Amino acid sequence: xxxxxxxxxxxxxxxxxxIMPFVWAVSLACLAVGLIWxxxxxxxxxxxxxxxxxxxxxxxxxxxxxxxxLMMLVASLIWLIRxxxxxxxxxxxxxPVGAVMTLIALVTGAIWGQPMxxxxxxxxxxxxxxxxxxxxxxxxxxxxxxxxxxxxxADLTSVLCLVGSVFAVLSRYAVNFWNQGLHQGxxxxxxxxxxxxxxxxKVSNVFFYPLLTCIVGFVLLFVALVLYRTGTEIRARRIxxxxxxxxxxx
Amino acid sequence: xIALLARDMKLALRAGxxxxxxxxxxxxxTVLVPLGVGPxxxxxxxxxxxxxxxxxxLACLLSLDRLLALDWEDxxxxxxxxxxxxxxxxxxxxxxxxxxxxxxxxxxxxxxLGVLLNLPGPGFLWLVVSLALGTPALSVIGTFxxxxxxxxxxxxxxxxxxxxxxxxxxxxxxxxxxRRGAIGMDxxxxxxxxxxxxxxxxxxxxxxxxxxxxxxxx
Numbered sequence: 184x185x186x187x188x189x190x191x192x193x194x195x196x197x198x199x200x201x202i203m204p205f206v207w208a209v210s211l212a213c214l215a216v217g218l219i220w221x222x223x224x225x226x227x228x229x230x231x232x233x234x235x236x237x238x239x240x241x242x243x244x245x246x247x248x249x250x251x252x253l254m255m256l257v258a259s260l261i262w263l264i265r266x267x268x269x270x271x272x273x274x275x276x277x278x279p280v281g282a283v284m285t286l287i288a289l290v291t292g293a294i295w296g297q298p299m300x301x302x303x304x305x306x307x308x309x310x311x312x313x314x315x316x317x318x319x320x321x322x323x324x325x326x327x328x329x330x331x332x333x334x335x336x337a338d339l340t341s342v343l344c345l346v347g348s349v350f351a352v353l354s355r356y357a358v359n360f361w362n363q364g365l366h367q368g369x370x371x372x373x374x375x376x377x378x379x380x381x382x383x384x385k386v387s388n389v390f391f392y393p394l395l396t397c398i399v400g401f402v403l404l405f406v407a408l409v410l411y412r413t414g415t416e417i418r419a420r421r422i423x424x425x426x427x428x429x430x431x432x433x
Numbered sequence: 434x435i436a437l438l439a440r441d442m443k444l445a446l447r448a449g450x451x452x453x454x455x456x457x458x459x460x461x462x463t464v465l466v467p468l469g470v471g472p473x474x475x476x477x478x479x480x481x482x483x484x485x486x487x488x489x490x491l492a493c494l495l496s497l498d499r500l501l502a503l504d505w506e507d508x509x510x511x512x513x514x515x516x517x518x519x520x521x522x523x524x525x526x527x528x529x530x531x532x533x534x535x536x537x538x539x540x541x542x543x544x545x546l547g548v549l550l551n552l553p554g555p556g557f558l559w560l561v562v563s564l565a566l567g568t569p570a571l572s573v574i575g576t577f578x579x580x581x582x583x584x585x586x587x588x589x590x591x592x593x594x595x596x597x598x599x600x601x602x603x604x605x606x607x608x609x610x611x612r613r614g615a616i617g618m619d620x621x622x623x624x625x626x627x628x629x630x631x632x633x634x635x636x637x638x639x640x641x642x643x644x645x646x647x648x649x650x651x
Contacts (some may be wrong), residue, residue, distance in 0.1 A: 346638070
């Protein structure tokens, strides 16, 4: 029993179909609980008022925007090295989801920034690098759409994903250098704060637990969406193959 | 390698377009900016480094879709791929030819256009240095983009979408060198970063470009 068995499309489909209902259910339950808990049963922040509650959408979406690209990077590497079609299709399936997550993070950030920073948009390093990440997603999706031959498309987009990752990280540090930030630093996950050895500022537990629930919900939502979309891609590929076979036969 | 370089440069020079077009585009962008933002010389002096960098970047972008497309159409790319010369070297030479025909003229023309935009005195040297350091990276990255889209019928727009995000770090550090040079600030860090990016892209990206070209030639 090895992990690579799931590279077989059939095995992948049956397994993913078996686990998908649970992933969907847990994800939606976490999201419902986390969002309702966060929106209605947490106190307002003493400084930010009720606007602080957008954190329950903003932070998980931003987290998944980066992790989706990371997942595409791993899937691209697997495709380039071991040539498993499911892997390439999973990378393709994840791209639009990641792009939407990036968009959610940008839009919720803008909505929060308007009352808090007094501006919808600011050329802050984090905001700028997220915008650049969004452009990378767009280019990646556009390249997939533009190429007819599926294997060529998978190869080219995989290389683009690798090169793009390097440049995305480079851009992240370049914009850091270019402009000092307005965005607050990481305050959700602090190793020191969790172990209690550090008195640094950290999100209070009142906000942290619903936020954690939302993050779990978003992660599972992403997994469910990618599994679902990969399944769709596999089936679309099969239909294409069947049609081609029929055309040859007739 | 030298023969390939000479051939590409000859083609670019004689076929028209390549050599003059980028420069003309650079000139027009520089002329249009004051028309758009107004002729106040103080304002122009502050934005001059950024405008010149953006103009050079767009002029580079303009000629990218012809970089490999012509060789792709007449089949000389297939010959190059089967030649004893490694494809990586051929791609590097292509990028070098692109730089000599597009990047180098831009570097040389930039001071003249700097005068038009009222660039402050100390800025000229660092503008030329930053462009000379940065434009090779633009050519190499552009070659990668051209190799990605070479098989596509209407690759031009897609090429811009793919290449522009990759240009971000080069643009940031390049424009920062020119801006800091113009106002007399310390430029050591951005110059080193810019040189580092250029060196790394020249060293590594030809492998990606050649890999992508092989996929496209399959």
